Amino acid sequence: MNAFWIILTGSLVATCCSLLGCFLILRRMAMVGDAISHAVLPGIVIAFMFTGSRDTIPMLIGAGLLGVLTTFLIEFFHRFARVQADAAIGVTFTWLFAIGIILISVFAGQVDLDQDCVLYGEIAYVPLDLIITEGGLSMGPRTVWMLAVVTLLIGLFIVLGYKELFLTTFDPAFAAAIGISTTLWYYLLMGAVSLTTVASFESVGAILVVAFLVAPPATAYLLTDDFKTMLGTSVLLGIIASFAGYYLAVWLDGSIAGAIATVTGLEFLLAFLFSPSHGKLRRQKRVQTVGH
Amino acid sequence: MILQVKNPVVEVHDLTVSYDRKPVLWGIDLTLPAGALVGVIGPNGAGKSTLIKAMMNLLPVSSGYVRIFDQPLKQVYSRISYVPQRESVDWDFPASVFDVVLMGRYGQLGLFKRPRKADKDAAMEALEKVGMQGFANRQISQLSGGQQQRVFLARALAQNADIYFMDEPFAGVDIATETAIIQLLRQMRDQGKTVIVVHHDLQSASEYFDWVVLLNMRLVASGPTEQVLNQELLEQTYGGKLTLLSKVGDLLRKQEFPAREKS
Numbered sequence: 402m403n404a405f406w407i408i409l410t411g412s413l414v415a416t417c418c419s420l421l422g423c424f425l426i427l428r429r430m431a432m433v434g435d436a437i438s439h440a441v442l443p444g445i446v447i448a449f450m451f452t453g454s455r456d457t458i459p460m461l462i463g464a465g466l467l468g469v470l471t472t473f474l475i476e477f478f479h480r481f482a483r484v485q486a487d488a489a490i491g492v493t494f495t496w497l498f499a500i501g502i503i504l505i506s507v508f509a510g511q512v513d514l515d516q517d518c519v520l521y522g523e524i525a526y527v528p529l530d531l532i533i534t535e536g537g538l539s540m541g542p543r544t545v546w547m548l549a550v551v552t553l554l555i556g557l558f559i560v561l562g563y564k565e566l567f568l569t570t571f572d573p574a575f576a577a578a579i580g581i582s583t584t585l586w587y588y589l590l591m592g593a594v595s596l597t598t599v600a601s602f603e604s605v606g607a608i609l610v611v612a613f614l615v616a617p618p619a620t621a622y623l624l625t626d627d628f629k630t631m632l633g634t635s636v637l638l639g640i641i642a643s644f645a646g647y648y649l650a651v652w653l654d655g656s657i658a659g660a661i662a663t664v665t666g667l668e669f670l671l672a673f674l675f676s677p678s679h680g681k682l683r684r685q686k687r688v689q690t691v692g693h
Numbered sequence: 694m695i696l697q698v699k700n701p702v703v704e705v706h707d708l709t710v711s712y713d714r715k716p717v718l719w720g721i722d723l724t725l726p727a728g729a730l731v732g733v734i735g736p737n738g739a740g741k742s743t744l745i746k747a748m749m750n751l752l753p754v755s756s757g758y759v760r761i762f763d764q765p766l767k768q769v770y771s772r773i774s775y776v777p778q779r780e781s782v783d784w785d786f787p788a789s790v791f792d793v794v795l796m797g798r799y800g801q802l803g804l805f806k807r808p809r810k811a812d813k814d815a816a817m818e819a820l821e822k823v824g825m826q827g828f829a830n831r832q833i834s835q836l837s838g839g840q841q842q843r844v845f846l847a848r849a850l851a852q853n854a855d856i857y858f859m860d861e862p863f864a865g866v867d868i869a870t871e872t873a874i875i876q877l878l879r880q881m882r883d884q885g886k887t888v889i890v891v892h893h894d895l896q897s898a899s900e901y902f903d904w905v906v907l908l909n910m911r912l913v914a915s916g917p918t919e920q921v922l923n924q925e926l927l928e929q930t931y932g933g934k935l936t937l938l939s940k941v942g943d944l945l946r947k948q949e950f951p952a953r954e955k956s
Contacts, residue, residue: 427786483713561805568796571786574777578749579800579852580770626832628787 406528406542408647411661413548414605415639417555417597418613419621423632424590426618427570432487433472433591434614436494438598438607440471442501445599450508457547461599468595469588471497476587524605524657544604551600558593559632566590567628609658613639616665623672638668694926696916698726700763702856702887703748708757710740710747716755717743719911725904730882731889732902732918736931739909741891742778745858748889749775761856771800774854776845778861784834790844791829794819797851812851819851824873839870846874856887863892875901898922 418434425431441464448463471493478489532540540546559566565586569576573583594614601610621635646661653660701724708721718740725731733741746752748759750766761769774797797819798812808816820826823843828836836844842862849857863871878888882903892898898905898918905921907913907930914921914930 427783564796564799564802564807565804567788567792568799571788571793572777572782572796574746574751574781575775575796575848576799577751578770578773578775578858580767581799622787626787626834627789628792631787 403528404647404651406545407524407657408643410524410527410542410545410548410604411643411647411657412640413545413552414597414601414610415613415617415643416636417548417552418601418610419617419635419639420555420559420632421590421594421597422614422618423621423628423635424566424570425594425614426622431615431619432490433475434594434598435611436475436490437468437471437591437595438602438610438614440494440497440501441465441467441595441599441602442498443467443504444501445602446501446504446508450504457543460603461596464599464602465592465595467497468598469592472588472591472595523603524609524661527604547600548604551596555593555597558589562586562589605658605661609662612662612665613642616662616669617642620665620669620672623669623676624678626678638665642668694914694916694921695722695912696920697722697724700727701725702727702762703889704760704763705744705748706757706759708744708747708759709755710743710752711755717910718747721757721912723906723912723915725887725889725906725915727887728882728885729887729904730878730902731887731904731906732892732898733889733906733908734892734895734898734930735908735913737893739930741893741908742860744906744908745860745889745891749773749858772855774849774852774857776849776857776859776862779838779841779845779864781860784836784841786833788833789829790820790825790831790833790836791816793833793844794829794847794851797848800852815853816847816851819847822850822877823847839866842866842870842874846877850877854886857881857889859888859890861891861893863894863897895922895927 422431422434425434444463444465444467445460448459451463452459474493475486475489478484478493479486482489484492527542527544530543532543532546534540565576565581568581569583569586576586577583598607598610601613605613617635617638618631620638621631624634625631642661642664646664647657649655649664650657650660703723703725705721705723708718708723709716710718717738721744733744735741743752747754748761750759759766761773766773794816795808795812798808798815802808802812817826817829820829823846825840825843825847828840828844833841833844846859846862849859862874866874878890878901881888890902892901899922902918904916905918906915907921907926909930909932914926
């Protein structure tokens with residue numbers, strides 16, 4: 402049963418992250434996901450300090466606000482200080498993450514959090530934190546329920562806003578010219594990334610969130626030329642990585658999050674080498690046949 | 694020579710646009726007539742693209758305002774279409790030709806609505822007009838420059854707007870595509886649409902446009918083509934640069950021999 406819950410957790414995180422990641426990588430903003438996943442740390446600590454508990458809702462709000470603040474700061478430094486986008490990302494998130502670290506170390510006695518947990522997560526502990534009804538019936542792990550709700554929200558967001566997200570990603574100038582607000586959809590997308598990151602970080606950690614945000618979409622990009630197929634493929638790849646990663650970790654007796662991230666990397670490598678349309682080996686072979 | 698028209702489709706009043714506190718357009722006062730094929734012409738860095746972007750409210754303006762169809766822009770979005778420069782998007786994007794053309798219908802559809810059959814028919818019809826119906830399912834990265842430009846044009850056509858802003862639609866396309874595009878633009882004008890085109894080639898300008906706007910940070914001239922494209926105004930626009938003067942010479946020679954055949 403534990404294996405089931407852990408794989409389900411991984412798959413839910415993979416689904417949210419891969420869907421949003423497709424938009425991020427096509428906007429050349431993959432590293433914004435990285436930034437948000439780190440920069441939410443002070444938000445989580447501050448939320449904890451205010452409420453004194455590790456309840457999900459205040460943490461989601463605190464971290465969500467920090468996530469949106471991060472994207473706002475990145476835009477601000479990029480636009481008004483005229484710093485390169487990647488430099489703006491680097492400055493903003495390292496700074497916010499560092500503040501989070503200071504807050505944790507200063508209030509270490511009171512805060513039931515540590516850097517390792519934030520970075521690497523504790524997906525193996527997911528099945529321990531169960532929701533038990535008053536009748537004593539186990540409803541499954543708390544994290545899984547929360548992630549299921551978030552996945553549903555993200556799915557709904559992408560289905561309902563599909564054409565606006567698609568258009569503002571492909572051609573923001575045209576979108577603005579026909580009256581679709583690029584700023585609104587940018588912040589909605591970033592809000593969704595913040596929500597996903599925060600909901601996922603506790604169970605899988607920031608590193609795996611970043612891996613899921615970038616690797617499955619990048620792999621899917623190599624495998625297909627159709628955007629809807631890319632969304633579907635990246636989700637599938639993420640879920641496969643959750644399964645394979647879990648059993649790899651069991652076999653190696655190592656970190657589950659680390660193993661899952663490794664599998665996403667392997668998937669990318671395989672797609673890079675063998676993709677029917679973009680694969681390096683495929684292309685060389687084709688050139689050789691022509692040469693004969 | 695700045696001619697103002699009555700009942701203009703586009704009215705630009707005292708428009709100033711700055712990048713980084715450095716003005717790129719200064720005090721533009723401009724009116725454009727309905728149903729005209731308008732060329733916006735000037736040297737590199739004259740602010741041609743900036744002008745049409747500012748007209749569509751894609752850039753923050755330092756002062757002035759723009760009215761289209763005598764209304765603020767926000768109320769007439771559905772009647773405006775835009776053909777951006779080809780290089781402004783990533784052509785490796787995972788999308789088909791049809792996906793891109795269908796985007797022209799998104800503005801009218803509104804939030805949460807999916808494209809219906811009527812929208813798909815309109816997109817297909819637009820593709821036929823630019824002669825690309827056979828490419829509907831082609832991935833956009835497999836298109837040539839001229840085909841990319843036709844796809845952008847089809848997207849604007851699918852919108853069925855009343856005023857079209859086009860940023861360098863003739864840049865980097867072959868002569869067949871250029872001829873096909875100008876024929877299409879003329880058809881649109883004949884249907885009463887207004888087409889505003891950023892253009893950098895002086896040679897073809899006199900042949901293509903009914904109305905010309907000469908721009909070099911300030912508005913140099915705006916009026917019917919035959920009244921605006923003369924040596925004095927072109928020199929004012931391009932300054933005394935030697936290479937450019939030779940082009941002006943070419944143009945004048947062309948005026949002397951108007952029967953010159955065009956391939």
